[in-house]
Structures are given as structure tokens and as C-alpha cells.
Amino acid sequence: MVTTENRTLALADADIAYTIRGPLPPTGDVPTLLMIGQPMTSEGFTDLAEQFPDRTVVSYDPRGLGASTRRDGSRENDPRVQAEDLHRLISELGGPVDVFGSSGGAVTGLALIAAHPDDVNVLVAHEPPLRNVLPDADLAARADHAVTAAYHDRGWGAGMAAFLGMVTWQGPFTEEFLAAAPPDPSRFGMPAEDDGRREDPLLSGSSRAVSEYQPDVEALRALPTTTSRIVLAVGEGSGDTITARTTRATADLLGSEAVVFPGDHGGFMRGNPLNPGEPEAFARRLREVLDAAA
Template structure:
């Protein structure tokens, strides 16, 4: 996700000086290392450099893949951060059904490579919306019809989507350093959406929280609770900001 995904949240936090940024190679951020891979450890070093420029320690809110980067940052540079709120990090290896989850994730990549962006994103949405462990029932399903999500049925021939191409495999495959996180001087809060339920990122968040000896903090909305999102079932960025404010001030 690029920085504009947080615009609605930032507006609701006028009392704070907020810095958002585009991760390496995404949005307006360019890269010259010849790679398209999104590695949270490398992105954590970028964030460390940014914090060095603006002055730390800072409070960090990060969601999804960014939450994984936040965990990598705290593991490597604990002194940069006062509080990390890691909202629904998709770390597959912490799940009891990690192997099945990894196979389900790989099937998304195959759908993309074989049939294009619409099919790949439909498969990703099916993966993201599935509730509970990845059972034989899940793997026996046909791929979701992209038309039901309003996605294009024609293949435009591109295969460079950062979410679907495999470029973000180091994100879902990240292995958290639990000992380093437990020993960190930073306060670490795992956040989960109240509407996420037993979907993949809700489950990964709860499992990681358990490894760290804590309960996740519940935030309004779903995986993207900080932006309005689907108009049929919109999130409430203002309510999300209120909850984040409580967490950052230690009132929760």
C-alpha cells in the first residue's frame, strides 16, 4: 500500500505531526537496485533511515505488509520506536495450518500467472475472505469468478503486480524474531479489525499476539478499517482514529 491509503486516517489526527511514505519501489518511491522484491527487512532499513532524518523515537502505525515492516524495524532498531501498532500483519508461518495457507497463497500466484490480473485478484479476494483454517473444502473450490467482483475478464498481458506476482513473498514468508520482539524496548501492539473475524489476517494477528504473550487490540472495521473502502459496508476512519489515539496514549 502507498501513502494515500492513509489519507482519511491522517485527516482524523490533526493533533499529531504525521509522516506517511511510499515504500521502496511503490507509488512515487523509485528504486535503482534492479529488484522488484518487497522485502520487509530492507524496507525496515529504509524506515530506519527516514526516522533518522526526522528524529526519533516515533510512534508507528502500520497495516498489513507495512505491519510486517514495522515488526522488522522494531527487531532491528528498537530504539527508533516508542509504540508500534501492527494492524493485521499477514505472516503465514505463525498459523497452525501454515503449510495449507502457503499452498492457498501460491494458488493465487498461479491464477495470476496463468490467467492475468482479474483472475489473480479474484483468487486473492477469495483467499482473504475465507473464514477459518484452509481445509480440503477450500482447496477443492473452483477459482472465484472475477466478474462477481467486477474485475476484468480479459488478460492485459502484464505480470508485474506487486501483490500478485510473487514480489511480496518475503512479506507473507517473514519469520518474526519473537525473542527480539519480546525483549524490545518499544511497546508493541497487535491490532485486529472487529469485522475481520477468522479471515487470514485476523488469524495471523491472533497467533502472533499469542507468541508475544498478549491479546490483540480490536479496532473498528475490517482489514482496511482506516479507510472508507467498500461503500456497501463502509469503514469509519474517524472511529478507527479514535481507537488508535486511545492505544497510542495508553488508554486501552
Template sequence: MIEALGAGPVEMFASSGGAVTALALIAACPGDVTTLVAHEPPLIPVLPDARAAERARAGVRDAYEDRGWGAGMAAFIRMTSWEGEFTGDYFAQPAPDPATFGIPAEDDGSRDDPLLSDRSWAVSDYRPDAEALAATPTRVVIAVGEETGDAFTARTAVATAELLGQTATVFPSNHGGFLDGEFGHAGQPEAFAHKLREILDAAARRSSS
């Protein structure tokens, strides 16, 4: 799209699965992006407990396939909010009750949600090509929310940054920090936008000097 529109090179912000896609983009098309801010990419292969994280992810898929969207989403929320590595304590827990999260438990029979099925695994299974990213002219900034703590996407962000030889840049709020309350758990969109602009402006000054 960047090439078709004649819009490149561009500055890019991408979050979660979009951040994974953006990392793949600049590895393949390094001239299309000047600066990439990749916010909390959920990359399982970079984790020290990757096998356990894969098992936790499979548990989300299984809950969805067995009991429907509510059960799957409850399992997804528990997985992504778990602090630290996925240990025996995580797997010893009983299945979470969707009502705990205000989610309906009724199974409508549908199984077309890509987030909760294994159709999304190609995203979380992606491993960034550190050599390709180091060779690209794109400035890559891996970002992590200050409120995400030691939960799944904070750990993947920190580990991805380390893989690329950097320290994750702290942004305001949480995994959805750029969203307001209209979309559920409210972030801090104004503070988030200010931090993003600060980074992009600094990158632009550096490239022009």
C-alpha cells in the first residue's frame, strides 16, 4: 500500500499484532519506513518460557473450541494479564468464569473469532529477524506500557527490545493505552499521543542532522 500510494517512506506506529506485522514489513521492505514504534508485540518465541507460553495459548484455543466465545475470552484475558512466566501455578488454576470479567458465558455455537482460535498463531509465532532489522535504515523503537507490569505483552516487548540490542521505551498506560473509555478499559490517549510525537520528532531531528 505504501508503494501503491507513493507515500513512502513513512513514520509508523503499530500495536500488538499490528506491531508484529510492522516488524515483518520493515525486514522485507526496509526503505518504506523511516521510524517504527512497535508497541507491545506479542511474540512468543522471544520469551525464555516460550514453550509454556505456547501451552497457555493453546489453553485459550481449547476453551474457545470447547465452550464458546465467553470461555475463550475469559481464558485469553487471564493469559494476557498473568504476571511473570507461565509456571505450574498458572496451569493449576481452574478455568476462569466469564462472569468475572462481565462476559456472557452462553455458547452461541460460532467459532469464527481469529483471536481466540489458532488462526492467529502465525502472528504470535513470528520471530523477528534481528540481523535484517539491524541492517535496515529504519529506526525501530520497541514500546511497553508503564501499567502493563510484568504481564505477557510487557514481557514480549522487553524481550523483543533485548533481541534488538535496545531497552524498551516506556509509554503511558497499558496495552491499549492509546484508546479512551469508549473501547473498554480506558487508556491515556492524550499522554500516549504526546509520547509518540516526542519520539517521532526526535527521530526526524536525528535524521536531518
């Protein structure tokens, strides 16, 4: 039987909530598998973590999100700050770990392995949204700012519809895309009415440091056996969406090729009405990649 335990790591300016599934320290020679997202919290990895009953899996809530608190006077979700939190967490866990980071968590993973390479055995970075690696970075930035504007002007439904329109767009962004009317929230089953809230970490702009993060390519390329320690992962169903393109472009910068995983950007999660994931197939692929890169 797999046990689950919720813990808190107390830092000077934050309390980091994390969840352990399985024994700690891990049994045998298999390292702990750390699963990280941003702004997605620990609960987003439940389906995937359940596919690894044979090893210790840890997931966490980034500072200020979910059950984690912060006292640093900031609302910005900065991957460099999160990487330092993870460095402390990995020390608490007892040493180097394997890391699966998805979306913003993949960006944090890249920041972590660049700053603290001895913390990570293998990093699987799944679709990091690093827009500055794209040739159309300026247009992508304008699309991102349009999402934030829609959210602040008309609320969550309008902002989320604009976000989904951006992340499902195939290929480079164009002036025509930017000039088009924003999608109707009903197209995605979203409410059109404004609930008055403006603190969503995905839509408000508080996570823009993630998409604007500049990976330290020199440091990453200098890691021993970089192409085995860092694996860029792209969903087979992601096509030419922005996160698929940023993944392939990042792999190019590191002198490697993106590895294909089942599903799309959320391929490891069930319950998405637009694109339901297959955590079983995703976990099998993740096991293969971790084993090959070990």
C-alpha cells in the first residue's frame, strides 16, 4: 500500500507545502522522483504519481500557491526563486533526485539544474514555455500581454478564453492572430460574466517571469553528459503550439532533440474536457526516459 504524507518546509520568508508518496528515504537504489509545476500545484500530479507505487514521489506547491505561503512581499512567481526553494527542499529530502517538471515547472527545473547541478540526477522538462527562444518572441509576448489585458478588463472567463486561444494556436504568431477578436468564452465552456477577482496566477501577469526566463544555455551545455541529464519532452498531440515550439527550440539550444511523450501539454492528467490525458501511457514513457538517462 502506498502511503501519502503532507509536510511543510519552513523557510525564512515562506512555508513550502509538499506531499510524499511512498517511503522516505526511498528504498533500494531508485532515487526520489520530484514532480514540479507552476502555477500548477501538487494536486495536479496526483494521476501521474499514482503510476509510480514502487518509488518515492514528492510534489510541492510553489511559494504563495496552494497550501504554500510567502512573506517576501512579492506576488511574482519567479523560477529562480522557486529553484532556491527546491534546492532547500531537496536538501531536506536527503540528496539528489530525479525531476519531472511540466510547463512552468519545467522552467523552474532548468533554473534549478543550472544553479544546483548536484541536486538533480535527471531532469525531464516537459514543454517549458520559454517564449524568448522563439523567432517570433515579440509577437508571442504581445499575445501573452493580450491575455492579461482580457483578464483585467473582462474577468476570468474572458482571460482564460484568450489564454486557450493563444496556447492552442498552431505555428508562429502573426499580426492576423493578434488583430483577431478574442475568442468567446462559451467556445471553451467558460463563463462570460466577470466575478471581480484578479489574482489568478496564470492570467494576471504574476507568472510572466516564467515565460520571460532566459535559460543559462552556457551553464546547461557545460553540465556533464548534458543530453542525458536534461531531457526536453514534447507531447505527440501538441503539434506546433507555442509550448511544443519552445520545447524543440530549447532542445536545439542545448544540442539535443526533444523526446516525444503521449498526449499534449497536459497529457499526464485525467479530467481535461478538451484533451483528456492518459497518465498510464505517460508514466510508461517517463519510466523509459528516466531509465535510459540514469
